[in-house]
Amino acid sequence: MKNSKSFHSLAVHAGGNLSKHQGAISTPIFNASTFAFPDAEKGSAIHEGEIPGYFYSRINNPTQEVLESAMAELESGEAAIAFSSGMAAISGALLTYLKPGDHLVAPESIYASTSGLLEYLTSLGMEVTLVDATNSENYKQAIQDNTKVFYLESPANPTLKLCDIRGVSSIANKARINTLLDNTFATPYNQTPIEFGVDAVVHSMTKYIGGHADILGGVLIGSKGLVEKCRWSINKLFGGVPSPLTCWLALRGIKTLALRMEKHNSNALAIAEFLESHPKVKKVHYPGLTSHPQHELAKKQMRGFGGMIAFEVGGVREGRQLVNNVKLCTLAVSLGDVSTLIQHSASMTHASVPKELRTRAGITDGLIRLSVGIEDADDIIEDLDRALSKVH
Numbered sequence: 001m002k003n004s005k006s007f008h009s010l011a012v013h014a015g016g017n018l019s020k021h022q023g024a025i026s027t028p029i030f031n032a033s034t035f036a037f038p039d040a041e042k043g044s045a046i047h048e049g050e051i052p053g054y055f056y057s058r059i060n061n062p063t064q065e066v067l068e069s070a071m072a073e074l075e076s077g078e079a080a081i082a083f084s085s086g087m088a089a090i091s092g093a094l095l096t097y098l099k100p101g102d103h104l105v106a107p108e109s110i111y112a113s114t115s116g117l118l119e120y121l122t123s124l125g126m127e128v129t130l131v132d133a134t135n136s137e138n139y140k141q142a143i144q145d146n147t148k149v150f151y152l153e154s155p156a157n158p159t160l161k162l163c164d165i166r167g168v169s170s171i172a173n174k175a176r177i178n179t180l181l182d183n184t185f186a187t188p189y190n191q192t193p194i195e196f197g198v199d200a201v202v203h204s205m206t207k208y209i210g211g212h213a214d215i216l217g218g219v220l221i222g223s224k225g226l227v228e229k230c231r232w233s234i235n236k237l238f239g240g241v242p243s244p245l246t247c248w249l250a251l252r253g254i255k256t257l258a259l260r261m262e263k264h265n266s267n268a269l270a271i272a273e274f275l276e277s278h279p280k281v282k283k284v285h286y287p288g289l290t291s292h293p294q295h296e297l298a299k300k301q302m303r304g305f306g307g308m309i310a311f312e313v314g315g316v317r318e319g320r321q322l323v324n325n326v327k328l329c330t331l332a333v334s335l336g337d338v339s340t341l342i343q344h345s346a347s348m349t350h351a352s353v354p355k356e357l358r359t360r361a362g363i364t365d366g367l368i369r370l371s372v373g374i375e376d377a378d379d380i381i382e383d384l385d386r387a388l389s390k391v392h
């Protein structure tokens, strides 16, 4: 279901339906928890999802619905469901797919709370195998009779490792295994995995979709069957729904997503090249650099290489020296904001991951994660250069 409009036009108009909201150019915020039924018969049918309609905002809400249509359009998916956070979207999707006794294959290098969630799923009776996801064959080797989901995160947080989206999807499709990909780092501006054969995509909308570090949100995009199953089962029962204001802020973020991503992409490439040439930097991980071991794959499946960079400056001491000396960049977790955020993965976002798994995943003690903002690239470079001069 590839969209024919350019992404810039799509981002501005996605989800919009002026006639539905009295011509309002900005989608109204339906700040309501409950909606009146027209009569008892229709009320019962709406309540049971037999006919369309709103009745309670844990199930749906008109503002949320516009956001869901927008995200489905941007990701070339059939339908979408929004959540209160990225983790609510990931757990909602996985619990929709899996029941106790089912098996899932996922990358070793992955966002830390997703890693924690997978471990938690094992306590609920699911089986999990972690693989080096840079080689699709490892997914194939891990297949068991009870394998139900291949989970992908590409590019991965924080290592910027890639999965071969087409390769893994094709193995999964042949074996009738569902594929779910976390597209938070790339955004649909740079990568639309459903067009490469993935069944469903999740996002932390907290990041680039919102874009301004002022919301927590998540979304699952996939078939209507998957999305509605999730809405009427897991999400209805677990209740991880976003507020109408959150949905509105995410919608507002989407309108400038293309413009912001253009700048994130060009800034990050310039900064990755600067870091690669700096004597104090041991290694730079950025899919847009020819030195990235999967650069050719990146060119095949990404339209741009994103705003996230990881680089190594030695050990914990050097990493801390660097992040303590930046001035324009902000020492903070999260990513995808208009301002540049920097953090030390081993002691911050990925501190909860056991050291042995961190090492296997490539998260070294001196790894710095940089979420490049939309400031002037030269200003960010100057700030990093000065902070690097303080690293001994």
Ligand SMILES: Cc1ncc(COP(=O)(O)O)c(C=O)c1O
Pocket: 085, 086, 087, 088, 111, 113, 153, 157, 182, 184, 185, 203, 204, 205, 206, 216, 217, 218, 334, 335
């Ligand atoms: C790749 C990725 N996925 C999911 C999440 C979780 O999103 P949230 O914090 O919105 O729950 C994050 C958060 O950092 C992330 O980086």
